[in-house]
Amino acid sequence: MKSRTRTVTTIVLAAMLAASGISCSKQSDPGAPAVKPKVTVGVLPKLVGIPFFNAFEKGAMEAGKELGIEVVYDGPVTADTAKQVAIVESWIARKFDVIVVAPNDPEAMAPVLKKARQRGIRVLAADSDTDPADREFFVSQATPEAIAKALVEAMVRGIGPSGKFIILTGSLTAANQNIWMDRMEKYRQAHYPNMKNLSSTPKTSEEDQALATQVTIDLLKTYPDLQGLYALTTVALPGAAEALRKEKAFDKVYLTGIGTPNAMRDYVTAGVVKEFVLWNPIDLGYLAVTSAKALLDGKLTRETTHLEAGRLGSIQVIDRVVLLGEPLVFNKNNIDKHDF
């Protein structure tokens, strides 16, 4: 009876294979010329469905249309490294020309990016860097030093040069936030040595706004002498602002950080948050796709110092980093000029 079972399985499997084989062989021969003649660029954000990356997508698509190339924008629904790896695997299989990634976790992405480059796919990082060895160029919003300086100066305007603060980040593996925190600490030590960080490890909010609110409420209880709070992701900042509004604590605790104008508008108008820092994510997406095309056309090489990037004009390229520009500081005077 064992052999019977086996025979049946074999027959079924063989039939399946034959069926798929037959139906495929019909297609594969005339199908050959139909393989895309167009350039395809895959853009992989940390996650989809948050305002920052929606704006990023808008810019990427705009550039794709302008340059006449196909842009595929797709990412995980949560900031999930394994899903990002799976997406890159499938883009390798689909033989994209360029892959632009904003990795949640640079180290975990390294093997799959290596594989992509082995298969002849060009790799760029945008928004958040990979290990520089794994990509050709990094399309950066602004230097970490400039962002760190803008954040610390905003905090000093709120709590003075000797206040007590805490940092709320995304996840502990997020490369962007980690490098900003490092530069913020260096800048603080050099210019404001009397400011004090009450928690040596930053608090985490895992790109989850509700969690950021909860963590902030807990912080207010745990650290009654807290004066300032940095929220370093565009999801954490509105979450923390909501906590201050709910607890009516915004006179006591000064909040600043990285945020998008649309998510922060109500809090700025209501006076919960006075200032926050960002760059233009639409321009960043636009620049990422423009750089991808320039890379393919040989206009972006190791010798390039300036890149002509369509409506953005001439963009600086230093040490394999394509630099969008200086960070913007948003407050109630300029926030209404921006819609993203």
Add this chain to the structure above:
Amino acid sequence: MIRIKSLFVSRHSGLLCALTLLLVGFGCASAQFRDPVNLLDRSRLWIEVGLVAVPMTFIIAAGGIDLSVGSLLALSAMVAGLCHRDLHWPLSLAMGMAVLTGTVGGAVNGFAASVLRVPPLVATLATLAIFRGLAMGMSHGQPIGNLPAGFEEWGGFATVGKGTFAPPQQLVLLLLFVALGELILRKTRAGRWTVQLGENEVAARYAAIPVNHVRFGLFLASGVVCGFGAITYMAHYASARPNANIGLELEAIACVIVGGTRITGGSGSVIGTFLALLFLGLLRFGLDMTGVLQQTQTILVGLLVVVTAIFNQWLANRHDRRSSMAFNVTQTEQVI
């Protein structure tokens, strides 16, 4: 003899139909899908789920559940990573440590579920949190990288043989493991005990089945497999990560259920679980290759899982009714 044959066919015919449809459909729609290199390479993403789904089939067939597998896998990887990085152990010894950690974790689950009589759902829900917490705390949430290049090479590229049809080594190991699992479940006393325990625990105790030993053994095995899963994970992602495989338990349970194992216990099939793994993996792969966006995929996969599970269950039930008809008739007559 004929009954056995029809039992096998109808148990999995729903899934086999679905798989055939999938292969033909996506095979025609996408040249990348029918490229064997792509197809085989893709299987590297399923290894961990496939591994833990095998003992999960046993545990569910025995009327239990193990929610802690994802956390235990991450913990095993972190322990191995720390041994390698901080204690400078050679890689092989560190990997042994991963398996040992998995074993200890599995023993903790088994002890709680058998000796302490904590329901498996509660016990492993607790260890789901505890193991993850330990993995996170061990390195303050930081991943551990810098593993030897050869190891990474194995995770991403090693195949059995060369050429277009050379399968990844991990896939071959998984296939062997599935075959072993099916053999144990069908042909050994341990397998029979597992199913009898799931069918009726009281009856199993009266039948002098060492219920506690069986239950402990199943959770222990699940832990050991998590340890091995940690090794393939570390090789594939070139690092140990405290947030590895969050939700692995749900993916494994989905494979088990779609594969036709009864969620309340009493029947199970490792082959069914493996076919379900293929189905879910190929479905995702096909959707990827035809350019369906992730958000849409999540919905589609959910819907298709429900439809396939219902279809499969319906076929299995219809068959079970038919094959047990004769038995039922005699039983009814006796009652009357």
